Amino acid sequence: MNVFQRILHRPFFIRLFNWEYWSFPAVYIWIYPVWFFLCLRARSLFFFAASNPRIKNGGFLNESKEEVANLIPDQYHPKTVFFAIPANGHIVLNELMRHGLAFPLIGKPNVGGRGRGVKVLADAEAVLNYVAKACLDFHIQEYVPWKNEVGIFYCRYPDAPTGFVTGIVKKEFLSVTGDGRHTISQLLRQDKRALMYMDSLENMHGEGLQEVLLAGEKKIVSPYGNHARGSLFLDHSHLVDEALQATIDAICQQIPEFYFGRLDIRYDSLEDLKQGRNFAIIEVNGAGAEPTHIYDPRHSLFFAWKEIIRHWIILARISRMNHRKGHPYLSWKEGVQMFRENKEWSVRLAAMPK
Numbered sequence: 001m002n003v004f005q006r007i008l009h010r011p012f013f014i015r016l017f018n019w020e021y022w023s024f025p026a027v028y029i030w031i032y033p034v035w036f037f038l039c040l041r042a043r044s045l046f047f048f049a050a051s052n053p054r055i056k057n058g059g060f061l062n063e064s065k066e067e068v069a070n071l072i073p074d075q076y077h078p079k080t081v082f083f084a085i086p087a088n089g090h091i092v093l094n095e096l097m098r099h100g101l102a103f104p105l106i107g108k109p110n111v112g113g114r115g116r117g118v119k120v121l122a123d124a125e126a127v128l129n130y131v132a133k134a135c136l137d138f139h140i141q142e143y144v145p146w147k148n149e150v151g152i153f154y155c156r157y158p159d160a161p162t163g164f165v166t167g168i169v170k171k172e173f174l175s176v177t178g179d180g181r182h183t184i185s186q187l188l189r190q191d192k193r194a195l196m197y198m199d200s201l202e203n204m205h206g207e208g209l210q211e212v213l214l215a216g217e218k219k220i221v222s223p224y225g226n227h228a229r230g231s232l233f234l235d236h237s238h239l240v241d242e243a244l245q246a247t248i249d250a251i252c253q254q255i256p257e258f259y260f261g262r263l264d265i266r267y268d269s270l271e272d273l274k275q276g277r278n279f280a281i282i283e284v285n286g287a288g289a290e291p292t293h294i295y296d297p298r299h300s301l302f303f304a305w306k307e308i309i310r311h312w313i314i315l316a317r318i319s320r321m322n323h324r325k326g327h328p329y330l331s332w333k334e335g336v337q338m339f340r341e342n343k344e345w346s347v348r349l350a351a352m353p354k
Helices: 004-009 011-017 023-043 066-067 089-100 123-133 184-187 198-210 242-252 270-274 301-324 332-350
Strands: 080-083 106-111 119-121 138-142 148-155 164-171 175-178 218-222 233-237 258-266 279-285
Touching: 023 301, 066 080, 066 138, 066 279, 080 089, 089 123, 106 123, 119 123, 123 138, 148 242, 148 301, 164 242, 164 301, 175 184, 184 198, 184 218, 198 218, 242 258, 242 270, 258 270, 258 301
Parallel strands: none
Antiparallel strands: 080 138, 106 119, 106 138, 148 164, 148 258, 164 233, 175 218, 258 279
């Protein structure tokens, strides 16, 4: 690397020239006038609450993962056990055994987002540590073995017989390939994307990053399909066809009064997914979901703004239609309380095991 390349390899300049790493306000502030116009049209700052009537706040903020999971047909959802704090680690282990869960497992907070508080639990000791440090209600989920993960954005107008897919994001987990000479840490620091997540990776792996992989050996260092945890997001919306549309619509229509949001799905192959086989819905996100295919590094910020606004308009239309059917928006007091709760949740999420 020459001097200029080394300068551009620094996190500050990587973030500066790649908008996908910008903060939420830095991306959204420029299009907030559109949001406020939609609020004015709905005559409510909190119209989104009517979008998915069976989900708290429409799934915009603070929704319970347990409540959402109970809406998903069992055959589509990984085996999951929910726990309230304070919890006893040994009782948690017994419950996991009673429900037939085997390691590895995934621990997640019951309220959250952006991968905060999500942790792979490789053994009983990891479960005990997770439970001991948990400061929010949490759930432990079986680890879905299928290697592929996508986020599929789905919308349906309340008076329409069928819905439609508006975008697909393919998630590639952050990984490294050994050369037989350099440590994992050294190899990661050569990669611009990995460099942006080094603090998280060091916290996750510790001395494990000093391992030297064999030449050609590949290791996933962040097995989380989340942009905030290092996954590369690729726009695969071109893969939407009639078969996939029909399958996703059939699934979503089995989730009561679900009209707008993103399904995070692990699957074996695209053909199996189209046929409704060998897949699991890891999570359902409602009104607060982003069309995450915008984070494909090939997309400009202008493309992202266009897609966000397109989804906002759909969200507003669905919410107004549901409101006319009798589903309420949040009152001013309820909306303010929602944001206060979210602030409290965020503080506690930051303290969850990483």
